[in-house]
Amino acid sequence: MTATIEDPAVAAFVKAVNAGDREAFFEALTPDATMADDGTERDLQAWVDREIFTVSGHLEVESAEDGGRELTATYSNTTWGGMRTHWRFTVADGRVRRFETGQSQGTAG
Template sequence: MTIQVTKLSDPAVRAFVSAVNAHDRDAFQAVLAPDATMSDDGSDRDLADWTEREIFSSHGHMEVDRESNDGHSLTAHYCNDAWGEMKTKWSFTVDDSGRISRFETGQA
């Protein structure tokens, strides 16, 4: 059973998932800290390049199955035009200003 995006506990994570699913680059950038970083399957990636390829140009979409760690960890079905659908895990670090300073994703 999926969790509705509006029911996600952490406001920054909720905004992140909403922006991904809406393909809203401006909202996505707004939720990230200026020096945000990310990793995919344990390897640091270039944030702008990765998000363009894996989210925006490939129509990425997240369906959240579970959250933990006060809403900073998610298990989700993620699909995009490049890879199809896969079960993924997401971990978010939210800074003191309420923006995401780092996220890590990979297959679950």
């Protein structure tokens, strides 16, 4: 089951990831967007190319909290397979300004 994501910016982010649409993905972000993976700051463009767009990244959202700005999801790609992940988003002016992701407790189902 896919949870409903109330925040339109986060919904656009997830939709772009799942469609493999790099242009729509960056349209969902502010120009100065930043991100972290497992608590480590990453170069946004290099990370999304390596972890999402060149490896068929896909988010299956299990639950959404804080209006859709905190997600638990099974994230999969052709490099790592599937894993349970947590995503936290900061939104400004209707676009994602920052996202943080990392492995979550439990295993992907």
